[in-house]
Amino acid sequence: MESPIKGFIFDAxxxxxxxxxxxxxxxxxxxxxxxxxxxxxxxxxxxxIDFEKGIIxxxxxxxxxxxxxxxxxxxxxxxEDFSENSSLDLGTIDIIKRLKEKxxxxxxxxxxxxxxxxxxxxxxxxxxxxxxxxxxxxxxHHRKPEKEAFDYALNRMKLSYNNIIFIDDLxxxxxxxxxxxxxxxxxxxxxSLIKELNKI
Numbered sequence: 001m002e003s004p005i006k007g008f009i010f011d012a013x014x015x016x017x018x019x020x021x022x023x024x025x026x027x028x029x030x031x032x033x034x035x036x037x038x039x040x041x042x043x044x045x046x047x048x049i050d051f052e053k054g055i056i057x058x059x060x061x062x063x064x065x066x067x068x069x070x071x072x073x074x075x076x077x078x079x080e081d082f083s084e085n086s087s088l089d090l091g092t093i094d095i096i097k098r099l100k101e102k103x104x105x106x107x108x109x110x111x112x113x114x115x116x117x118x119x120x121x122x123x124x125x126x127x128x129x130x131x132x133x134x135x136x137x138x139x140x141h142h143r144k145p146e147k148e149a150f151d152y153a154l155n156r157m158k159l160s161y162n163n164i165i166f167i168d169d170l171x172x173x174x175x176x177x178x179x180x181x182x183x184x185x186x187x188x189x190x191x192s193l194i195k196e197l198n199k200i
Contacts, residue, residue: 003162005183005200007105007132008096009153011144012112012120014169015187016093019086027081032071042068051113054138058115083119088127091190095197096130108134109153109166111143132157144168145176165200167193 013019025043029036043065051061058078066073096106108131112120117136128134133156135149142148154160166177169187177184185196 003160005104005165006163007107007157007159007165008099009107009109009150009157009164009166010092010096011168011170011173011187012108012110012124012134013086015167016089016096016108017086017120017123018089019082023085024081028076031077032069032075034069034071039069049143052111052137052143053141054114055141058113061113079115079119082116083122086119086123088123089190092193093127093130095190095193096127100130105132105157105159106130107132107153107157109144109149110135111137114138144170144173147180150177150180150182165197 010016013021021043022040025036025039028034029039032039047056047061047064050056051058056064062073062076062078066076069076100106110117110120114136117138120136124134133153135153135156137143137149140149140152142152144150150161150166154164157164161181162183164182166174166182166184167187168174168177168184171186174184174186183200185193187193
């Protein structure tokens with residue numbers, strides 16, 4: 001018999017926030033006249049992991065990436081693009097409201113750097129009351145799907161692996177959580193999420 005669900009952990013970008021890094025890569029590739037594949041491979045590398053873990057600074061990250069792409073640091077527009085193109089997924093927010101009304105604990109666990117986190121905080125500011133905790137990777141020095149990231153979130157929520165459901169739009173994060181024994185849902189859109197939650 002499965003343990004009762006007492007809380008939910010949501011990803012931010014791509015779940016609560018509408019923002020797609022692939023679209024950012026496309027805009028950057030056009031702006032800087034570089035191939036999409038080059039832009040993606042350069043950004044999705046160790047410097048980004050270190051940046052999202054709070055190991056290196058924004059200035060260091062910008063310099064490394066811009067040097068590798070052969071562009072000016074200001075042309076990266078890492079934070080500016082996020083601020084200009086991110087918005088709340090109100091369908092997901094409505095689901096979270098309903099879960100909150102049923103007294104579930106709600107957390108956000110996001111792989112995000114300090115600079116974009118400031119922009120994220122502005123987007124969700126009016127709905128901050130819905131979340132028991134918001135955990136950015138740069139503060140805890142661990143990223144999903146690392147076990148330490150989930151352990152930290154569960155400790156903050158005062159729940160165990162078998163008491164929560166994890167929702168993320170990336171397969172690697174969902175698979176990682178599932179291997180730890182966490183019931184997980186791959187997010188596609190809020191309508192499909194409703195259907196998945198109704199099965200539980």
